[in-house]
Amino acid sequence: MADLTLILGGARSGKSAYGERLAQSSGGEVLFIATAQAFDEEMAARIRRHQASRPSHWRTIEAPTNVAAAMGREPAAVILLDCVTLLVSNIILQLGDDLEETAAQTAVNTELDALLEKVAACEGHWILISNEVGLGIVPDNRLARLYRDVLGRANQRLAAAAAKVILMVAGLPVVVKSD
Numbered sequence: 001m002a003d004l005t006l007i008l009g010g011a012r013s014g015k016s017a018y019g020e021r022l023a024q025s026s027g028g029e030v031l032f033i034a035t036a037q038a039f040d041e042e043m044a045a046r047i048r049r050h051q052a053s054r055p056s057h058w059r060t061i062e063a064p065t066n067v068a069a070a071m072g073r074e075p076a077a078v079i080l081l082d083c084v085t086l087l088v089s090n091i092i093l094q095l096g097d098d099l100e101e102t103a104a105q106t107a108v109n110t111e112l113d114a115l116l117e118k119v120a121a122c123e124g125h126w127i128l129i130s131n132e133v134g135l136g137i138v139p140d141n142r143l144a145r146l147y148r149d150v151l152g153r154a155n156q157r158l159a160a161a162a163a164k165v166i167l168m169v170a171g172l173p174v175v176v177k178s179d
Contacts, residue, residue, distance in 0.1 A: 009168030028077025084130035
């Protein structure tokens with residue numbers, strides 16, 4: 001199985017920047033998998049800032065869902081997926097308004113099954129970025145609670161599979177797991 005690092009943290013905790021530094025420090029070829037979609041100008045600006053911060057020689061695949069299929073057979077020494085948070089959101093939002101938690105969890109688990117199969121089949125170092133959303137207050141609406149719960153379970157599953165888990169706090173990496 002490939003080497004898998006999961007980087008978790010809250011909003012603006014430094015997750016993406018740390019993941020990018022980790023990928024760049026490897027000295028190897030980097031494949032960046034972007035899951036964000038620009039549905040408004042503010043998000044488009046965020047995406048542009050992220051793109052500008054990455055080295056221009058990194059290859060990028062835009063994959064809001066179906067990451068493993070979108071990757072195909074793209075080889076790389078380092079595969080950086082930013083981020084699981086938006087990947088889970090993209091999957092849930094595709095399911096429509098009458099969403100049940102079991103359907104959302106099943107859809108996310110299907111995505112994670114394919115992703116973890118891809119990780120197991122690759123020789124490279126995988127770096128996955130995700131938000132830790134379970135530290136705040138209980139959301140006031142059903143969809144937000146469902147999202148928090150499904151993402152939390154996805155993060156647990158990825159952390160169990162990862163050799164290393166890092167929690168970013170105020171720009172500082174805290175090693176949570178290191179095999």
